[in-house]
Amino acid sequence: MSVPVILVTGFLGAGKTSFINALLESGLRRVAAIVNDFGAINIDAEILEGRSDAVIGLGNGCICCSLQGDLLRSLKLVLAQQPEAIVIEASGVSDPRGIVETLSDPVLWNDVRLDAILCVVDAQDLADTPARADDPLWQAQVGAADYVILSKTALADPAGLARLNTRIAAGYRLKSFDVDRDGLPLAVLFTDAITPRAPLPPGRVHSAERFTALDWQAEGRLPFNGFQRLMEDLAPVLWRAKGFVSVIERPGPPLLFQMVGRRAGFETGTSTRTGCRLVLIGETDGFDADAARARLDALIQHPDKKDCK
Numbered sequence: 428m429s430v431p432v433i434l435v436t437g438f439l440g441a442g443k444t445s446f447i448n449a450l451l452e453s454g455l456r457r458v459a460a461i462v463n464d465f466g467a468i469n470i471d472a473e474i475l476e477g478r479s480d481a482v483i484g485l486g487n488g489c490i491c492c493s494l495q496g497d498l499l500r501s502l503k504l505v506l507a508q509q510p511e512a513i514v515i516e517a518s519g520v521s522d523p524r525g526i527v528e529t530l531s532d533p534v535l536w537n538d539v540r541l542d543a544i545l546c547v548v549d550a551q552d553l554a555d556t557p558a559r560a561d562d563p564l565w566q567a568q569v570g571a572a573d574y575v576i577l578s579k580t581a582l583a584d585p586a587g588l589a590r591l592n593t594r595i596a597a598g599y600r601l602k603s604f605d606v607d608r609d610g611l612p613l614a615v616l617f618t619d620a621i622t623p624r625a626p627l628p629p630g631r632v633h634s635a636e637r638f639t640a641l642d643w644q645a646e647g648r649l650p651f652n653g654f655q656r657l658m659e660d661l662a663p664v665l666w667r668a669k670g671f672v673s674v675i676e677r678p679g680p681p682l683l684f685q686m687v688g689r690r691a692g693f694e695t696g697t698s699t700r701t702g703c704r705l706v707l708i709g710e711t712d713g714f715d716a717d718a719a720r721a722r723l724d725a726l727i728q729h730p731d732k733k734d735c736k
């Protein structure tokens with residue numbers, strides 16, 4: 428019997444990893460996860476580690492284009508562990524059509540079947556910025572989905588949320604789920620019903636050149652105020668920042684830093700590794716990754732330095 432695959436897509440920072448985390452925690456099935464980060468440092472895989480016996484991180488590109496071969500190899504690897512289901516998290520800049528193409532490869536025909544494509548949509552962001560839905564990448568992701576999962580609805584302006592629901596219902600004829608209100612849509616996942624999939628519209632949105640990722644890692648700690656100021660400065664040109672940050676003023680393991688748009692904060696980390704690992708993603712046109720790297724390098728307090736910045 429082939430193993431069902433759930434493909435989770437959605438824009439940068441929409442809430443894909445959080446959704447998959449909840450899915451793995453539900454313990455519903457023995458689920459293996461393949462997680463694709465656009466940046467070279469695979470933060471998402473580190474967040475999910477320990478939640479499943481099998482978490483494979485694929486970084487530095489997109490499984491919809493440059494990493495299609497890696498996706499095939501990873502599927503073969505996780506299949507060897509005989510999972511009951513596989514969940515694939517696409518990078519936030521992926522067009523799902525390239526991934527569906529890989530999953531249709533004849534070498535996988537007897538092994539896996541694509542059960543559902545979910546697109547996680549940041550309801551707060553969309554309610555505040557309806558023009559986001561005009562972005563061709565957003566449209567490719569939502570347009571390929573069987574189900575839309577609305578995240579952050581509790582943070583969304585209610586009138587904007589109502590407009591968003593109407594737009595999704597009218598434009599895409601999709602069922603949307605509000606995870607904050609209704610919990611995980613487990614009833615539609617893992618049904619074991621084999622339904623033929625209608626072909627997706629042709630074409631592909633190629634976004635790899637549109638976005639630039641800065642991958643930065645260093646042993647040592649960052650000063651809280653200096654790091655916060657830097658992120659405030661960069662926020663207007665960044666879509667996404669995430670990673671593990673060891674803070675000088677907070678001894679102990681690194682904290683998980685998350686920034687989506689202008690919303691930023693520290694969460695309790697799951698990393699047992701020391702030092703800092705950060706991925707910053709912006710549009711190639713506006714984000715100067717070299718300048719950002721230089722500012723991080725100037726801030727880091729290496730373990731052997733005594734003076735505080």
Ligand SMILES: Nc1nc2c(ncn2[C@@H]2O[C@H](COP(=O)(O)OP(=O)(O)OP(=O)(O)O)[C@@H](O)[C@H]2O)c(=O)[nH]1
Nearest residue numbers: 438439440441442443444445446519578579667685
């Ligand atoms: N309040 C709230 N916050 C959420 C929800 N979903 C995600 N977040 C927060 O949004 C931020 C981004 O969430 P992720 O799950 O990492 O988003 P992602 O789509 O995996 O991000 P990328 O893989 O980087 O594209 C994190 O700070 C999450 O805690 C939600 O439903 N409600």
